[in-house]
Amino acid sequence: MTDVRVSMDPGNLGPMPRPASEPWKAKNPRRSAKILLASTLPAIVAIAIGFFSKLDYAVIMMLVFLPLQIISSVAVGRNIYGKKGMADALLVVFTIFFATFVGVLLSSVIWSVISQGAHAMSLQFISQNNVYITPTTSLDYGGVGHAILGTVLIVGFTTLLTVPLGLLVAVYLTETRSKLRNTVRTLVQAMSGLPSVVAGLFIYSALIVQLHIHYGGWLGSLALLPLMLPTVARVAEEALRLVPQDLRNGALALGAPAYRAFLQVTLPAAKTGLITAVILGIARVIGETAPLILTVNNFNGTVIDLSQPMAALPTYIFQFIANSNDTSTSRAWGAALMVLILVAILFTAARLVGRDKRAAKRK
Amino acid sequence: MTVENPHLQAKDVNVWFGERHVLRDVNLVFPANQVTALIGPSGCGKSTFLRTLNRMHELIPSAGFAGEVLLDNKDIYAPEMDPTNVRLSIGMVFQKPNPFPTMSIKENVLSGLKLSGRKAGNAAELVETSLKRASIWNEVKDRLNDPALSLSGGQQQRLCIARSLAMNPEVLLMDEPCSALDPGSTRRVEETIMELSPTMTIVIVTHNMQQAQRISDQTAFFLAEDGNPGRVVEFGATEQVFNQPIDPRTNDYVNGHFG
Numbered sequence: 001m002t003d004v005r006v007s008m009d010p011g012n013l014g015p016m017p018r019p020a021s022e023p024w025k026a027k028n029p030r031r032s033a034k035i036l037l038a039s040t041l042p043a044i045v046a047i048a049i050g051f052f053s054k055l056d057y058a059v060i061m062m063l064v065f066l067p068l069q070i071i072s073s074v075a076v077g078r079n080i081y082g083k084k085g086m087a088d089a090l091l092v093v094f095t096i097f098f099a100t101f102v103g104v105l106l107s108s109v110i111w112s113v114i115s116q117g118a119h120a121m122s123l124q125f126i127s128q129n130n131v132y133i134t135p136t137t138s139l140d141y142g143g144v145g146h147a148i149l150g151t152v153l154i155v156g157f158t159t160l161l162t163v164p165l166g167l168l169v170a171v172y173l174t175e176t177r178s179k180l181r182n183t184v185r186t187l188v189q190a191m192s193g194l195p196s197v198v199a200g201l202f203i204y205s206a207l208i209v210q211l212h213i214h215y216g217g218w219l220g221s222l223a224l225l226p227l228m229l230p231t232v233a234r235v236a237e238e239a240l241r242l243v244p245q246d247l248r249n250g251a252l253a254l255g256a257p258a259y260r261a262f263l264q265v266t267l268p269a270a271k272t273g274l275i276t277a278v279i280l281g282i283a284r285v286i287g288e289t290a291p292l293i294l295t296v297n298n299f300n301g302t303v304i305d306l307s308q309p310m311a312a313l314p315t316y317i318f319q320f321i322a323n324s325n326d327t328s329t330s331r332a333w334g335a336a337l338m339v340l341i342l343v344a345i346l347f348t349a350a351r352l353v354g355r356d357k358r359a360a361k362r363k
Numbered sequence: 364m365t366v367e368n369p370h371l372q373a374k375d376v377n378v379w380f381g382e383r384h385v386l387r388d389v390n391l392v393f394p395a396n397q398v399t400a401l402i403g404p405s406g407c408g409k410s411t412f413l414r415t416l417n418r419m420h421e422l423i424p425s426a427g428f429a430g431e432v433l434l435d436n437k438d439i440y441a442p443e444m445d446p447t448n449v450r451l452s453i454g455m456v457f458q459k460p461n462p463f464p465t466m467s468i469k470e471n472v473l474s475g476l477k478l479s480g481r482k483a484g485n486a487a488e489l490v491e492t493s494l495k496r497a498s499i500w501n502e503v504k505d506r507l508n509d510p511a512l513s514l515s516g517g518q519q520q521r522l523c524i525a526r527s528l529a530m531n532p533e534v535l536l537m538d539e540p541c542s543a544l545d546p547g548s549t550r551r552v553e554e555t556i557m558e559l560s561p562t563m564t565i566v567i568v569t570h571n572m573q574q575a576q577r578i579s580d581q582t583a584f585f586l587a588e589d590g591n592p593g594r595v596v597e598f599g600a601t602e603q604v605f606n607q608p609i610d611p612r613t614n615d616y617v618n619g620h621f622g
Contacts, residue, residue, distance in 0.1 A: 177424055246461040250523070253419055254530060255451035256478035264478055268465035 117337025166232030200291030239273025517548020
């Protein structure tokens with residue numbers, strides 16, 4: 001029999017100071033040493049082999065490092081935790097390896113854009129347009145101001161057209177019980193596989209060739225619409241689906257017509273997700289080049305009239321990457337960096353808008 | 364059993380989900396200003412039946428229905444009846460508290476008016492009386508503009524009751540309103556029900572036998588046996604259903620022998 005103390009000393013019921021030790025953080029030197037060995041040895045061996053054999057490091061990563069790391073981790077996992085440790089070790093190695101792989105890929109893309117683009121970046125590059133600029137003009141003159149404006153106008157107009165449509169599709173998919181929902185969902189999904197050049201060619205052949213409409217920014221917006229719509233519709237659908245059915249029922253049980261229940265309860269509850277849908281949609285089309293080349297053409301001056309040909313960042317990049325001299329390439333990199341910056345600004349703004357109200361209310 | 368002054372009445376209510384028959388020939392009468400408890404084991408169709416009483420049932424895909432539900436002798440399933448109007452007169456409180464997360468406490472109380480497109484004559488007064496009737500006023504009167512989700516579970520449930528009361532329904536349906544609450548909150552919700560009952564017809568689904576005995580005037584015992592659709596085995600004054608049940612299965616159930 002074990003003695004169990006049921007009640008404390010009634011004279012001392014107050015709080016006690018927190019002890020410094022935490023049982024789950026207790027050190028186990030033998031175990032730490034094994035883990036350290038398992039996680040450094042394969043890397044050391046791989047580097048050594050790479051140093052002496054002159055094999056490509058990518059090959060060594062996949063053929064030497066990864067197998068070695070798997071073997072050592074699984075061995076140590078088994079040694080410390082037994083059989084279940086082997087599966088755990090395998091999962092940990094694969095997760096970290098491929099997450100790092102993707103991370104390195106992504107950061108190398110971003111880094112090359114930033115490092116090469118920073119070269120061209122300046123206040124004048126952001127604000128000036130491309131009039132009188134030849135492929136060999138020094139980087140001290142001209143810039144992408146007109147292209148930023150063009151991109152904002154074209155993509156802005158696309159957003160104006162697409163967001164209501166995408167939202168309506170999402171509402172149709174989540175709030176109705178129509179039998180055609182699966183068909184519509186499949187069609188929307190299929191639409192997201194549409195090559196952007198086909199969207200451009202469609203507008204080009206239907207409106208420019210057939211109806212003799214002049215090249216213009218608004219045609220570009222039309223061409224971007226089918227590219228943006230699937231993203232907005234799908235993400236908005238997910239956002240609306242996440243709103244608990246209980247909330248809809250709560251509103252309906254109060255005698256609300258379906259449209260009011262949707263507008264006043266479901267829509268506000270899904271707000272953050274819907275903003276994400278819009279942002280992802282914009283990010284999807286902001287870099288599209290082919291549809292714009294086919295429908296907007298290009299222009300060196302600053303244009304704010306959407307019915308006229310105008311520049312956009314992707315077409316600007318396309319224009320200068322075609323020339324092989326250094327200043328042109330630098331301009332193209334600078335414009336690419338500008339696209340990244342625009343997207344970054346957009347994401348940050350959306351996060352702030354999405355968060356602001358809740359944070360303010362919580363006070 | 365004869366009932367004077369029937370307010371709400373279910374006549375031969377049958378319910379299907381797809382081809383599955385889940386409720387068969389339910390006949391119940393809910394007298395004005397009385398509390399009726401619906402008891403029975405899980406899956407016997409009590410909640411489903413409750414949802415047929417204010418036409419929330421039809422919102423479930425594949426739902427089927429036959430029979431009549433009479434509110435003041437008018438069938439709420441008649442073709443000319445608008446389900447939104449039915450739900451205005453027959454309010455509902457759900458099992459899980461579901462305050463609207465994007466609204467403050469005050470906005471939640473007024474949400475019914477806004478959602479049905481009506482104006483509050485005196486909003487501040489309506490908020491106060493509704494919250495008082497749901498006995499939560501004292502706890503929230505100093506923070507009416509706080510988000511509804513800052514309340515505890517029990518307070519959220521009473522807020523949902525207040526939200527329903529603000530619409531001034533004739534009938535209030537409650538689907539296990541205390542199943543997610545601690546004993547203290549449960550007691551306060553029960554007190555609220557007792558205070559409401561002189562002016563409102565209340566139908567409550569509960570798994571808690573003591574609760575049914577404490578708060579209800581009459582009790583209906585639902586049972587679904589051997590894969591058959593659920594039906595009402597016994598219906599009568601609470602006193603009688605619990606102390607001198609006619610059917611032996613009722614006796615077994617209320618005394619905890621099964622279910």
